[in-house]
Amino acid sequence: MxxxxxxxxxxxxxxxxxxxxxxxxxxxxxxxxxxxxxxxxxxxxxxxxxxxxxxxxxxxxxxxxxxxxxxxxSLDIKPVRDFIKGEWTQENFGTYQNFQELYLYCYYGAGTVGSLSVTVMGIAPDSVFSAQGVYEAAFYLGIANQLTNILRDVGEE
Known part of the structure; x- marks a missing residue:
């Protein structure tokens, strides 16, 4: 190999x-x-x-x-491990006591996915934003989507 x-x-x-x-x-x-x-x-x-x-x-x-x-x-292993850790945490943790715990869950669950998505989808060569800026935006978009999903689920339940 x-x-x-x-x-x-x-x-x-x-x-x-x-x-x-x-x-x-x-x-x-x-x-x-x-x-x-x-x-x-x-x-x-x-x-x-x-x-x-x-x-x-x-x-x-x-x-x-x-x-x-x-x-x-060329994906990095850390976000994948963190994603898996987040799924384990969700299944075994229960409720979150404060926003910091909830934010950490959102990092593990969707922030990691946002970061990995940029690696797979790439950044336009003519982008006016730095690679670091694009990765950060994808990371925060993932967290925002996770928080939105949680709010939707609370409304449905």
Missing amino acids: ATEGGRRKPELCPCFLEEAYERCRKICAEFAKTYYISRSPSNLLIIKSCQDIFEGRPHDMRDAVLTHTVSNF
Whole structure:
């Protein structure tokens, strides 16, 4: 397996990847939840396999899609680990005592997704904003979206 920038480049069969992406699309379409995969009962196993994914060693079809994405877009492992930690925190924490705890949850849940999204979608070469500014805006947009979702859920319940 070749390395790229100190990271193992996975050698995945194109037909396998096509099937893996299709399975992930079906999961998203069926459950319509952004966080469905991380909420599975095997959440702690996901944390353990996260390092393998970033080292180019997927364990199943879902891992293969993330491994392929990590390889193609040079994602950083910290936001992914923080996202998983946030899902565990949500499942096991209960209520938040203050805004600081709620903000931390929003960081883990959606701020990390905003940051990762910029890495995947990229920044226009002719952008008048610095890369740091774009990453910060995506991070805060993620937090704002999470807070909005919480407010919507409170209204529905």
